[in-house]
């Protein structure tokens with residue numbers, strides 16, 4: 434049986450955990466908005482057409498910020514289409530997803546939904562087909578209290594108070610050849626720098642996110658960040674990382690090592706940002722916004738979901754509706770472990786996405802809303818993560834993965850706050866349980882107040898419309914004696930422990 438040990442000491446702090454690590458993402462894509470968060474006429478919908486059952490699940494998920502409205506969608510989006518009387522709004526072709534966008538839900542409706550969800554807006558501007566002027570217009574419309582044409586237009590459209598959006602993404606995945614308006618790092622870096630400077634001329638307190646790479650395997654990964662940051666270092670605060678993993682893209686052992694891969698991506702982007710900092714002789718530090726991450730079977734989308742032709746683009750088609758398994762949820766839990774272990778350099782992150790589209794929450798039109806397997810590790814981590822991330826000091830057996838080389842069987846993250854300590858664990862062993870001993874002597878006399886696990890004899894079990902509660906969290910036992918906590922992690926499992934304050 435594989436073994437691992439962990440030492441927890443409140444003195445070994447990594448850094449403060451920004452609540453924005455528990456963000457998500459809503460794109461105008463597929464049934465994310467229409468038939469997802471919004472379905473007028475559904476029995477659970479409120480007077481604005483928002484599904485109350487979905488809102489309840491979003492609140493339970495514990496989502497801090499929501500990136501909006503894309504994604505690839507934003508690179509062809511005209512924000513003006515989405516405000517004003519709904520009946521006057523145009524229907525547009527969405528070139529990213531070959532769908533039609535009716536603009537029935539726009540900026541005002543979405544911000545009203547966000548208030549109900551208790552989440553904060555993170556807005557992306559279109560730097561694909563548009564530029565500085567349109568970004569400034571949107572900023573004026575959203576954030577200026579009153580007294581200018583666009584701020585007064587917002588007021589006459591029914592929103593007296595400004596949206597006060599703090600964090601803005603300067604485009605989306607501009608390194609990707611699939612992106613509308615894709616350009617090289619030099620051209621994008623110059624455009625992002627101009628846009629950021631102009632936006633700061635209006636409001637110097639904004640937090641701006643420049644596009645990093647769409648994934649770690651992009652041929653330009655590393656060089657892209659280096660060039661873009663050379664152009665924008667003084668102008669921006671965060672650089673984005675995006676990454677998706679899927680079991681179908683590798684073997685099980687490599688898929689289970691996704692958190693290891695995410696950690697490498699974070700560390701490589703941090704190293705690149707710090708090398709630009711040194712070369713430019715700056716004191717300011719650039720941190721990461723990991724604003725798209727999840728399990729996503731991209732190849733299935735390429736093969737099955739894509740809409741072809743030019744006169745048959747549907748409104749809100751079923752796109753990217755991946756069904757998540759137990760092993761997918763274990764990987765999502767391990768990705769959250771990686772984010773917590775880099776809390777000193779990752780300021781913000783967004784699980785991509787939220788409802789129906791590669792999502793922890795699914796809905797059926799006129800029917801139920803349910804939790805996918807991935808809902809559980811996210812909701813528990815968001816609820817239990819404390820204010821400070823601690824270094825977990827892990828000694829673990831390892832295994833060889835074909836894609837990522839030598840990987841630890843057990844990974845862990847630890848957080849603390851005045852009320853206690855939380856420990857998150859993943860067991861990547863496929864065939865056997867792993868015993869983990871945790872040295873908690875430095876915490877004093879503590880007890881285990883919560884211990885939950887996600888695992889199943891069938892690692893490919895999933896929650897579906899027909900069987901929405903097939904997979905759920907299970908209690909797990911953990912014993913403490915003489916400053917040591919011992920727990921046996923089932924094969925392919927994710928576990929969360931909450932310890933009382935000492």
Ligand code: AHR
Pocket residue numbers: 460503504505506605606647725785786
């Ligand atoms: O989240 C789905 C898509 O993945 C987003 O639109 C895009 O930014 C990324 O490639």
